[in-house]
Amino acid sequence: MAVELFNNGKHICLAFYDLVDEEHDHAVQCNQFMIADSGHGALIDPGGNLTYNALLMAMQRYFPSKELVWLLASHPDPDIIASVNKWFVASPCKVLISKLWTRFVPHFTTGRDIQGRIDGIPDEGMEIPLGESRIKAIPAHFMHAEGNFQFYDPVSKILFSGDLGVSLVDHDVAGLPVKDFDAHIPLMEPFHRRYMVSNKILRFWAHMVRQMDIEMIVPQHGQRFVGKAMCNRFIDWIEKMPCGIDLMTQDNYRAP
Amino acid sequence: MAVELFNNGKHICLAFYDLVDEEHDHAVQCNQFMIADSGHGALIDPGGNLTYNALLMAMQRYFPSKELVWLLASHPDPDIIASVNKWFVASPCKVLISKLWTRFVPHFTTGRDIQGRIDGIPDEGMEIPLGESRIKAIPAHFMHAEGNFQFYDPVSKILFSGDLGVSLVDHDVAGLPVKDFDAHIPLMEPFHRRYMVSNKILRFWAHMVRQMDIEMIVPQHGQRFVGKAMCNRFIDWIEKMPCGIDLMTQDNYRAP
DSSP states (O other): OOEEEEEESSSEEEEEOOOSHHHHSSSSOOOEEEEEEEEEEEEEEETTTTTHHHHHHHHHSSGGGGGEEEOOOOSSHHHTTTTTHHHHSSSEEEEEEETTTTTTTTGGSSSSOOOOEEEETTTTTTTEEEEEEEEEEEEEEEESSSSEEEETTTTTTEEEEETOOOOOOOOHTTTTTOOOHHHHHHHHHHHHHHHOHHHHHHHHHHHHHSSSOOSSSEESSSOOOOHHHHHHHHHHHHHHHHOGGGGGGGGOOOOO | OOOEEEEEEEEEEEOOOOOSHHHHTOOOOOOEEEEETTTTEEEEESSSSSOOOOOOOOTTHHHHHHHHEOOOOOSSOOOHHHTTTHHHHHSSEEEEEEEETTGGGGGOOOOOOOTOEEEEOOOEEEEEEEETTTEEEEEEETSSSSEEEEEEEEETTTTEEEEETTTOOOHHHHHHOOHHHHHHHHHHHHHHHHHHHHHHHHHHHHHHHHOOOEEEEEEESSOEEEHHHHHHHHHHHHOOOOGGGOOOGGGGGGGO
């Protein structure tokens, strides 16, 4: 069932937490997001082939397929965008993804009907028009992909943070906001230590987002952080974490 | 047309350089590889939906689909493994990929017939039986994916290096060995500076592979390095390159 993150009557943000049955599908739980503004829509990280049918059905309660304008992809992993060929058939949407990956996305497709439908986001980010609003693509390179973006919605003040802030939980827990930050740390820590690339980058990110007006941080797996106090707990925590290459030594690089 | 990299009558290594029409498909050129030993086969980085049909046809000249034992995936990008669902239908093969990605691969699929068919390679690598030979999974984490492997074939002494050593060239050039290393540098340099994660990791890699007996380095895009002298030119060059997070500053992390 969809969770309504924001709704002022003409601008709506929805999150889908239970479209993957991680036990049955042997797949990692993941979240999908929809933003509708004035009858036009965008999907953020719509997922792979496991989530397509349910997401299409849910979306059509808010706008018809022909008004799906954007697929916004934080990076090119299969749980992010492997369903792209189906969305291209079902709607006139375009994909926006880091310009590092525009020529990789066609490998998800049959190669038909893709011309002019995959646009690159420059490294510095961009503003993306949606109805009467504008979504911002925020640089998040190396968290984790080399070309990586988060998406910030200035109307709802939600930061869709991709793989940053992820927790690995069941889909029935994923839909609930984080209540106790300290108790939540063990659900985040192993993932961030191995899949985030370096503390250097986390510090750049923390410095950047402290200057933004953020009410909610919503990652692509697991639970969201609601309210400025809880968002700041996350920012303060992640800024100090050594991860990725910080922890690698020559011992990790030996032929078996 | 397939290029025969090695053939001693019972152990054969093939490379496919021209299955993607990068102009027509708006997709990055990429290479696929097949190893056959004693009538059993493995595909390395078989690619996405653009390469499946041609690769299936070519492979069957060497062994039937029912003897396709492994899909060996360096990492989970679409040009590496987006065709996995088709291979699962066409053969009894299993996927071997970093254990970081085993629960992401099902998102490429419909979720049917995947149980027990996606196995994780531990961070330290492993030996993979194929016919009477054994392929080695060599740690290549953060070059570029967080969980990343290269595949070394001790019979042919070929290192299939994934995204390391990549050059961005047309498919008619990709099939030729590198002749002039200095002239080749501009075809490699921009990619490695942005898609490789850090010089720290490149130095670990160089130290590791100098202790291996390598006659050929074969990347997943572009041209291969043939002979110990040319392989050493590449190792010496990449070892000194700053890249990825080494080059990032706070200026790269500002909201637009």
